[in-house]
Amino acid sequence: MYISITKQHLDTTFSKSCGDFVGYLEKENRDKAPEHQEHFFDQHNDQMSPEHVVKEIDSNTAKLRKSEPKFYSLTINPSQRELKHIGNDPDKLRQYVRETMKAYASSFNRDTPVSVDSIKYYAKIEYERIYKGFDKEIKENQPYRAKIVKLEHDLVKIRRGELAGNSQDIQKAIEKLRAEAPHRMDGKMIEQGMKKQGFQTHVHIIVSRKDVTNKLSLSPGSSYKASEVMLNGSSVKRGFDRDGFFEKAEKTFDTLFKYDRNFVEQYSAHKMYQKDTYKFFAQVMALPTNEKSAAFKIMGKSGMQIPNLNIPTNQVQMALKAFKQLKRTIDVAKDAGSIGI
Numbered sequence: 230m231y232i233s234i235t236k237q238h239l240d241t242t243f244s245k246s247c248g249d250f251v252g253y254l255e256k257e258n259r260d261k262a263p264e265h266q267e268h269f270f271d272q273h274n275d276q277m278s279p280e281h282v283v284k285e286i287d288s289n290t291a292k293l294r295k296s297e298p299k300f301y302s303l304t305i306n307p308s309q310r311e312l313k314h315i316g317n318d319p320d321k322l323r324q325y326v327r328e329t330m331k332a333y334a335s336s337f338n339r340d341t342p343v344s345v346d347s348i349k350y351y352a353k354i355e356y357e358r359i360y361k362g363f364d365k366e367i368k369e370n371q372p373y374r375a376k377i378v379k380l381e382h383d384l385v386k387i388r389r390g391e392l393a394g395n396s397q398d399i400q401k402a403i404e405k406l407r408a409e410a411p412h413r414m415d416g417k418m419i420e421q422g423m424k425k426q427g428f429q430t431h432v433h434i435i436v437s438r439k440d441v442t443n444k445l446s447l448s449p450g451s452s453y454k455a456s457e458v459m460l461n462g463s464s465v466k467r468g469f470d471r472d473g474f475f476e477k478a479e480k481t482f483d484t485l486f487k488y489d490r491n492f493v494e495q496y497s498a499h500k501m502y503q504k505d506t507y508k509f510f511a512q513v514m515a516l517p518t519n520e521k522s523a524a525f526k527i528m529g530k531s532g533m534q535i536p537n538l539n540i541p542t543n544q545v546q547m548a549l550k551a552f553k554q555l556k557r558t559i560d561v562a563k564d565a566g567s568i569g570i
Contacts, residue, residue, distance in 0.1 A: 247287060298448075302436075305432040325482055338466045
């Protein structure tokens, strides 16, 4: 499960309205009959119109300065393994979002506890993803794409009589490059804009910066972790517990749907990987055989380049030595198995 929290802005200023963002989230509804369209939903309602979402978010910005975001965007990205476990069921995803937003609200550190009914949010399920420039497949195909573009330009010049050459030979070279590209789908070289295969269901959530009373500011992007400070001689609670939120979101999915989460899918494992890669892999090697096998499969699908290792679990030092070489080649995909891993 990968969850992101971002503040929506344009260049150096923050959007005055969420209208453009809501319009963007309507893209999958275009050219679909009303009965086949996916609607916005909140904690208690399954169908909310885009116009209602824009009105409610845009009118809930009292006393916010131009330099402050008016709303935040949360994106919940279940892994394909998690989506398969729940049958890619949108009703189960809505249930999960509503429980997760309870965890989101409770992660604010305030003198008066924040409940889910205190926050104003609207969520939308999307079912498709397209390849973008930052995807591993696009990056690794790019050298081939660059050569193809040059050859295609040469073809145009040959047809115009501006360049001497054999157009058939150039066309064969282009086809050869397309066939040699490392990432292909349905026999074609993967390029930007192509739809990704498999379950790609994810959820976008628009959350107002202000609570439902339009008085209390709730920023998940606060630079302060959950803490207390002295203000005018009194102790004041502040901040947002991101780690706590991510862990609660993970546990919520596992509890709701009886999901048996592998070690490498855990948020705590993700943090361990970032802080101490060798310890992370030592933990993987110490897993029971079945779990270790599943862990390596999950990591492989996430984008990690895993070597063919047959190292006994009690020989951790040997594993660490091998992983010192592996560390240089590891590239973790953004939308892989656990939050951030």
